[in-house]
Amino acid sequence: MSESRPVSETDLHAYADGFLGEAERKRVETHLAENPEAAQMVADWQAQNDELRGAFAPYATPRPSDLALLSAGSAASRASAPSRLAMAAAAALVFVLGGLAGHFGPMLLEKTPVMTAMDALPNEARNAYLIYASEVRHPVEVFADQEAHLATWLGKRLSITDLKVPNLQTIGFKLVGGRLLPVADKPGAMFMYEDDAGRRVTVLVGRNGENKTTSFRFASASGIETFYWIDGDLGYAVTGDISRDLLQKIAEECYRQFPS
Amino acid sequence: MSQSPDPNDAPGHGGREGTASPPPSFDAQILALLPQLRRYSRSLTRSDTESEDLLQDCVEKALTHRSQWQGANIRAWAYKIMTNLHLNARRAIARRPSVGIEEAETVAASALPSDPLARNRLVQALETLPKEARAVLMLVAVEGHSYQEVADMLAMPVGTVMSRLSRARQMLRQKLQEENVIHLRSPR
Numbered sequence: 123m124s125e126s127r128p129v130s131e132t133d134l135h136a137y138a139d140g141f142l143g144e145a146e147r148k149r150v151e152t153h154l155a156e157n158p159e160a161a162q163m164v165a166d167w168q169a170q171n172d173e174l175r176g177a178f179a180p181y182a183t184p185r186p187s188d189l190a191l192l193s194a195g196s197a198a199s200r201a202s203a204p205s206r207l208a209m210a211a212a213a214a215l216v217f218v219l220g221g222l223a224g225h226f227g228p229m230l231l232e233k234t235p236v237m238t239a240m241d242a243l244p245n246e247a248r249n250a251y252l253i254y255a256s257e258v259r260h261p262v263e264v265f266a267d268q269e270a271h272l273a274t275w276l277g278k279r280l281s282i283t284d285l286k287v288p289n290l291q292t293i294g295f296k297l298v299g300g301r302l303l304p305v306a307d308k309p310g311a312m313f314m315y316e317d318d319a320g321r322r323v324t325v326l327v328g329r330n331g332e333n334k335t336t337s338f339r340f341a342s343a344s345g346i347e348t349f350y351w352i353d354g355d356l357g358y359a360v361t362g363d364i365s366r367d368l369l370q371k372i373a374e375e376c377y378r379q380f381p382s
Numbered sequence: 383m384s385q386s387p388d389p390n391d392a393p394g395h396g397g398r399e400g401t402a403s404p405p406p407s408f409d410a411q412i413l414a415l416l417p418q419l420r421r422y423s424r425s426l427t428r429s430d431t432e433s434e435d436l437l438q439d440c441v442e443k444a445l446t447h448r449s450q451w452q453g454a455n456i457r458a459w460a461y462k463i464m465t466n467l468h469l470n471a472r473r474a475i476a477r478r479p480s481v482g483i484e485e486a487e488t489v490a491a492s493a494l495p496s497d498p499l500a501r502n503r504l505v506q507a508l509e510t511l512p513k514e515a516r517a518v519l520m521l522v523a524v525e526g527h528s529y530q531e532v533a534d535m536l537a538m539p540v541g542t543v544m545s546r547l548s549r550a551r552q553m554l555r556q557k558l559q560e561e562n563v564i565h566l567r568s569p570r
Contacts (some may be wrong), residue, residue, distance in 0.1 A: 130499050132529075135551075139522055141529070166555050169506075171523040174425070177501050178524055181433075182421035192413055195441035 129153040134160060186262040190253050195245045242306050244341035244348040250303055250312050251346060255322040255363075262299030262314050272300045276311040280329060282356070288325060288379040290315050295323060295373055305329070305357070315372075323362035323369065325376055330357040338373065340366070349373035353380070360366030383400065405436055408448050418525065419460060426468050427521040428509065440464040461525065462535040465517050503539045507557040515550035 129150055136142050137150040154161040244252040254261050255338035269287055277285030279302055287297060303312050304330025313325040336352045346371050350359035358380065360373040419440060424433040436525050444451075451459055508516060514536075519526045521535070529547075533540045 131548060135544065135547055136529070163555070167551050170551060170554055170558075173501065173504050174520070174523050177504060178421045178425045178520075181424045182417040184417050185420075188413060188416045191438060191441055192409060192415065192445075194438065195445040196409075358478075 134164050135167070138164050138171065144230065159226055186256055193249055193253060229372045232283055242327065243326070243330075243350050243352075244339070244361075245356045246305055246310075246328070247324070247348045247350060247361045248341075248343065248346050250326055251322075251324045251348075251361040251363075254301070254312065254314065255324060261322070262312075262377050263301040265299035266297040268299075269297060276300060276302060276327075279309040280311055280327065280356075282327075285311070285327075286379060288376045290323075290375055293368070293375060294318065298322070306331070321362070321364055323360060323364065323372060325372075326357075326359040326361070327380075328359075330355050338370075338377075342366075351377065353377075356380075384514055408451065409455070412444055412460065415460050416441070418457075419464060422461065422464060422468060422520060425467075425508075425515075425524050426464075426517060436464065436468055439467050443467065458527070458531055458535055461521065461527070465521070465535055465540050469513055469517065504554075504558065507554055510557055511550050515546045515553070518546040519550035519554070522547060535568075 124291045127149075133146070133150050133153075136155075137147060137340055142150065154164060178198075190192050221373070264275065266272075268292060273287050277283065281337050287300065289297070293319045296317070298314040298316050300311060300313040303310055305326060310326060310328035312327075315325070316322050330352050334352060338349055338351050340350045341350065346361060346363055346364050348359050348361040349359065349369055349372075352358070358373075358376060360369060360376055362372070414439075420433070420437050423437040423440070424430065427433040427436055440460065440463050444460055447463075511519070518532055518536070521532045522529065527535070529540050529543050533543045536543065
């Protein structure tokens with residue numbers, strides 16, 4: 123026993139915080155046994171620790187909004203690091219997906235070269251889907267009961283004359299509503315649909331600067347599937363957590379209904 | 383996971399599966415840290431709203447300054463960012479619509495302790511602590527950082543950490559004794 127060394131206040135704190143090894147702990151306990159006032163003080167500190175941990179422990183739980191938080195952070199950091207925006211948003215998204223499935227890491231966009239609008243589209247679509255489709259109370263800004271207003275409003279913001287909100291009733295999906303959101307840094311539109319089982323799909327429409335036309339493309343990550351295509355100067359993406367066959371049907375239906 | 387090969391060779395997608403499990407990415411690590419960062423944020427601030435603002439700023443800053451992260455101990459780095467933001471910034475109240483309020487309120491309600499009165503007093507007593515002393519106490523008592531880690535985070539000697547910690551504990555003890563909240567063991 124190193125009784126020669128006096129017990130310092132730091133030792134007492136370290137004891138209360140559980141930072142001491144076996145021998146040190148014994149030394150402090152010997153000291154406390156002989157110093158009731160110090161013992162009382164340390165006991166109070168430990169009680170404080172317990173109270174504080176108990177008071178704040180409930181905050182240390184993952185929340186559905188964590189994804190949105192990370193995405194918002196990515197979006198904000200875009201301002202200072204523009205080249206990274208798309209990557210960050212996409213990365214945040216995929217990470218969250220991985221997290222939801224209990225797997226971080228293996229499928230991340232580690233180093234993506236310069237991303238074009240076409241590359242960003244499926245990522246932005248997934249991002250929007252993850253953020254908004256899980257919203258219970260505010261999934262959209264304008265609900266389906268104001269469909270005409272929704273179409274005029276978003277059409278105006280995207281400079282699309284006669285924007286039509288696709289009707290997916292024949293496939294079993296009813297319009298929930300829509301919202302304005304940034305797509306590749308420009309105003310974009312998102313429409314949300316829901317089937318009887320409450321499964322949601324989103325349809326994203328954004329301006330495409332490159333003015334090229336592509337065939338249907340398909341992207342998938344952790345069960346969230348996206349069909350996307352570019353038609354002239356507009357890009358489209360259909361996203362959902364449903365079978366690819368069904369999603370493709372919806373995508374084809376949208377393709378038919380959107381003005382070309 | 384079900385990452386399907388892209389039939390139409392979309393660039394930037396697919397072809398990432400083959401590589402042997404890389405370490406969790408930066409974003410994944412930040413995401414995993416969010417719950418404990420939220421706890422720390424709440425322990426520094428006066429309300430759920432303020433706490434969510436601080437958390438949001440911290441995440442934003444971490445993502446913006448990701449290049450400054452040296453690849454070691456991202457947890458300590460994130461705590462350092464939050465601590466500095468909190469200690470340095472004059473935070474304007476309600477300067478942005480807070481996204482997570484509803485959830486935060488739900489959590490706060492479920493966080494009610496067995497003795498709400500006691501815990502309420504504890505939280506009020508915390509408000510009387512100097513910011514730095516409070517941060518040190520939370521980093522040690524709630525977040526479980528070692529004294530040396532806290533010293534590194536705050537860029538101060540361990541001795542200063544200890545005196546802040548001591549001050550926080552004594553102030554809290556005094557305050558709570560006045561209020562009779564922590565029931566002392568029966569005097570000998």
